[in-house]
Amino acid sequence: MKTQIPLKLVSLVAGMAALLMLASGQASAATPNVCPSGCPYTQLAPALVAADDGDTIRIGPGTYDGGVTINVNVKLVGAGAGRTIISGGGPVVTIGEFGASDEPTVSIEGVTVTGGITRSSPESVPFTGQEGVFAAGGGVEIPPNSDFSGGATVTIANSVITGNRVAPSNTAPFGPPCPGGPCPFAFAGGGGIDSWGTLTLENTTVSANRVGSASGLSALASDAVGGAITSRLGPLTITGAVVQDNQASATGPNGRFAEGGAIMAFGGTLKVRDSSITGNTAALEASLPNSVEMVANSGGMHIAGDVTVATIRNTSISGNSVSMKNTVGDAEAFSGGFQVDPGVDFTMSNSVVADNSVSSKTLAGSSGDAEGDSGAGAILGTITNSRFTGNTVTVTSAAGDATGLAGAFLDFGSLTNSVISDNHVHAASPSGTVFAAGAIVVDEPGLTFLNSEVSGNTVDANGTTGSAAGGGIFDAPIDNGPPGGPLKIVSSHVTGNALSGSPGISLQGGGLFSQKQPLTLNHTVIANNSPDQCFGC
Secondary structure, eight states: OOOOOHHHHHHHHHHHHHHHHHHHHHHHHTOBHHHSSSSSSSSHHHHEEEEEEETTEESSSSEOOEEEEEOOOOEEESOOTTEEEESSSSSEEEEEEEOOOOOOOOEEEEEEEOOOEESSSSTTTHSSSTSEEEEEEESSEOOTTTTOOOEEEEEEEEEESOOOOEEOOOOBBOHHHHHHEEEEEEEEEESSEEEEEEEESSSHHHHHEEEEEGGGGGSSSSSEEESSEESSSEEEEEEEEEEESOOOEEEEETTTTTEEESSEEEEEEEEEOOOOEOOOEEEEEEOOTHHHHHHEEOOOOOOEEEEEEEEEOOOOSSSSSSEEEEEOOOOOEEEEEEEOOTOOOOOOOSEEEEEEEEEEETTTTOOEEEEEEEEEEEOOOEESSSSSSEEEEEEEOOOOOOEEEEEEEEEEEEESSEEEESOOOEEOSSEEEEEEEOOOOEEEEEHHHHHHHHOEEEEEEEEEEEEOOOOOOOESOOOOOOOOOEEESSSSEEEOOOOEOOEEEEEEEEEEEEOOOEEEEEEEEESSBSSOSOOOO
């Protein structure tokens, strides 16, 4: 039997449906879209104030004022990175609120974020007691939540983060002893993006951002870190991205650290794939004595020890540079391409690390030593199907010792189906002891080499006394350096590597130098190296 629905009820339902449709139409009409004319808003800031959770804000072609904050779960969709530009402020875009209990989930697509100048961050007063001592996030800032366990969840896709700058405007006496009192501390980081949250970059370019003295704003920074990106807690995921021409630099009298010309990952997890990290710079010009800790590292990327897992796949890391000069004390620089600290579960596959450089130099007036290593990087973990080529280490001491190591990389773990070729080490001192070694330097707990090639690498030492060793591979204890470890080479080739030096320089192990470490050679060719094939085999 068919149930009859009263006509009155049918009319009521129909009326309610009409009201819902009308309400929906009104909500749609009130969507906080932004364009120069004909939209509810002509600027982004008031649209963000009006936005509700779940809104999509569409931003038309044009240039819009930066200095905006996003505190709701929204999507920003521009008309394309070349057409929708958000410019100015410091930072240009802040996502979330410092110390909030809940942070938003935000996606940004199809925009350019540029022209940001950050001189102080919300963290500065809680961390240092003063404004302007801690500065981070020139383009995008993702601040920490209330218990410093994370921040906003942010995805940036098909966008450009470019031309942003960060430099502190103040210092605080928090450093180690310096001549005249405590060293001044001032931090600059995250020229393009500073993230305490979960950050995903997809098909995005982060370029020409500057931190520290490179910003042109001041030379106060003692620590200049992450010219493009700093990621504090992670996760950080980078896919199909270009990170290029970013700079982190610090200069005297305050400068002590320059790290991560492109990326500084402090913690969490890191995934990089199908990307390019190229032409970035970390530079330190110091004027401090040896009693003060100073270092420059990672022209491209520094993966710190608190990062639990890091993977790099199908990625090019090329043309990055790290340099240190000192007019008073020692100079130390390492990891031209990238640095992986001990403790990280690291894997790399199907990638190229090429034409990166390390330069370490003590200048006239300094009696200090100079040390540099790892032209491609200090890479501790598992490497497969990758190529390391054209990387260089150049070390010069005006009056002290000069030590140059690892034209390609310093490593422990395993290397499979890979090529290490045409990497170079140069070390020179007119009066001190000179030591130069290895395209590859083996670190503890040792390295397994399988189906790989080490060829055409050179090591050169110039001075009145010293040595050059292991033109291809060096595995031995080094004073104040890596102690070496067991080395196993299987089904590989070590060919065409060369040592050279001025008169008085000892040359040993043109292809391989092994001393006081277990060595296993199976189905391996060591040939055509100069001046000899192997020391310690």
